[in-house]
Amino acid sequence: MMKLRITALTLCLSLVLGMALPCALAEDDGAPKLKSAQCALLGDMGSGRILFNIDAYSRREPASLTKIMTLLLAVEAIEAGTASPDDMVTASAACKTGLEHDSSTAYIDRGETMSLRDLLYCAALASANEACNIIAEHISGSISAFVERMNTRAAELGCSGTHFANTHGMPDDNHYTTARDIFLIACEGMRHQLFAQLVGCREYTTSATNDSPARVLESSNALITPDSPYSDKYVYPGAVGIKTGYTEKAGYCLVSAVQRDGVNVIDGKKGDHMHVGWDGVHINDREFDNLADANAYMGTGKRGSSFLRAWNRFPFPLVVLVAYILVGLVYDAWGYGLFLIAAIPAYYALGGLFGAKRIAGFFCTLYVVGAICWFCYMAFVCNQPHPAWVVFLTIPLVGWLTGALSHWWRKRRK
Numbered sequence: 001m002m003k004l005r006i007t008a009l010t011l012c013l014s015l016v017l018g019m020a021l022p023c024a025l026a027e028d029d030g031a032p033k034l035k036s037a038q039c040a041l042l043g044d045m046g047s048g049r050i051l052f053n054i055d056a057y058s059r060r061e062p063a064s065l066t067k068i069m070t071l072l073l074a075v076e077a078i079e080a081g082t083a084s085p086d087d088m089v090t091a092s093a094a095c096k097t098g099l100e101h102d103s104s105t106a107y108i109d110r111g112e113t114m115s116l117r118d119l120l121y122c123a124a125l126a127s128a129n130e131a132c133n134i135i136a137e138h139i140s141g142s143i144s145a146f147v148e149r150m151n152t153r154a155a156e157l158g159c160s161g162t163h164f165a166n167t168h169g170m171p172d173d174n175h176y177t178t179a180r181d182i183f184l185i186a187c188e189g190m191r192h193q194l195f196a197q198l199v200g201c202r203e204y205t206t207s208a209t210n211d212s213p214a215r216v217l218e219s220s221n222a223l224i225t226p227d228s229p230y231s232d233k234y235v236y237p238g239a240v241g242i243k244t245g246y247t248e249k250a251g252y253c254l255v256s257a258v259q260r261d262g263v264n265v266i267d268g269k270k271g272d273h274m275h276v277g278w279d280g281v282h283i284n285d286r287e288f289d290n291l292a293d294a295n296a297y298m299g300t301g302k303r304g305s306s307f308l309r310a311w312n313r314f315p316f317p318l319v320v321l322v323a324y325i326l327v328g329l330v331y332d333a334w335g336y337g338l339f340l341i342a343a344i345p346a347y348y349a350l351g352g353l354f355g356a357k358r359i360a361g362f363f364c365t366l367y368v369v370g371a372i373c374w375f376c377y378m379a380f381v382c383n384q385p386h387p388a389w390v391v392f393l394t395i396p397l398v399g400w401l402t403g404a405l406s407h408w409w410r411k412r413r414k
Contacts, residue, residue, distance in 0.1 A: 064245030066169030085117035129168035199241035311351035360406035
């Protein structure tokens with residue numbers, strides 16, 4: 001089976017700072033122009049190439065685009081196993097640190113307990129500043145330690161014009177980034193499935209807490225929200241998130257991701273037609289919301305792949321060689337011992353059966369090995385090569401029959 005990969009998808013990210021959203025595009029001389037943007041960038045995630053920019057290296061206040069880094073660090077902590085989406089987190093008195101009274105909020109108060117998952121959606125959809133502080137304390141022990149990690153991670157990603165002073169993006173003279181740097185951070189974020197789910201979600205309902213009923217959160221990103229009052233103007237086919245932002249000092253800010261066209265793949269061995277695009281994963285006539293479900297359907301999950309790699313790394317041919325020498329020395333059966341060689345392809349076929357569910361390949365390999373062994377026995381032991389050679393004519397017939405049955409079974413499962 002072929003493992004689906006999304007690495008070749010084109011992901012375009014644009015950053016617009018200090019302007020009214022959205023901006024208009026003009027093409028007076030063939031080159032796109034943003035009429036009111038102070039800075040902007042369009043780039044390709046696959047190659048990292050910058051396709052278009054306006055003052056992309058100048059330092060600007062990012063407002064809530066800061067939360068892209070906050071979400072990235074939280075997602076990386078979850079993937080590293082140091083945090084879990086199911087962790088129950090209680091807001092401390094520090095949750096309001098650095099916030100203005102009219103800043104974006106999910107109205108989470110000191111002493112309220114909710115899951116880390118709900119906090120992440122509060123930060124991503126409601127742009128809740130207090131949620132960012134609560135996440136920071138849970139991940140790093142303190143807000144200051146988390147902010148330090150934000151700056152360290154930015155440096156690791158090659159962000160040379162970025163310095164974070166808080167987790168949420170409220171105005172601070174020591175809090176700034178560039179269009180190029182936020183592009184790098186967003187690219188890294190979109191490589192994580194949970195991050196992509198957070199920044200691409202349109203609506204989410206949290207669980208009720210000890211201090212509040214369930215909250216219904218709605219995305220402020222009009223590009224991905226058909227129910228938005230601005231949908232007739234701003235909904236953009238292929239848009240998959242990421243984050244909006246605004247403060248009076250920073251102006252209107254946007255990082256947007258777009259996936260178009262996707263990747264078309266045909267499995268040359270089995271004839272499966274696959275398409276990975278912005279609207280999901282399609283295998284023949286089946287649709288999947290994400291790559292994890294598609295890989296599970298194709299039987300190519302990480303567990304199977306790691307098992308198969310370990311199986312293939314085992315020096316089985318060396319074991320067969322040692323066994324052959326022992327059989328020859330002990331029983332003086334050097335001729336008959338050659339039949340042990342047939343165990344080598346059988347071993348790797350067995351690995352394919354358990355590691356990648358290659359049932360048809362397993363049986364085909366066993367038949368070929370069995371046919372060769374039977375012919376050798378008849379020809380060299382019984383001295384009857386004729387009509388034993390006829391068995392070779394059955395090999396392509398068995399291969400065709402096995403492939404046809406396998407194809408029928410896959411269609412039946414649909």
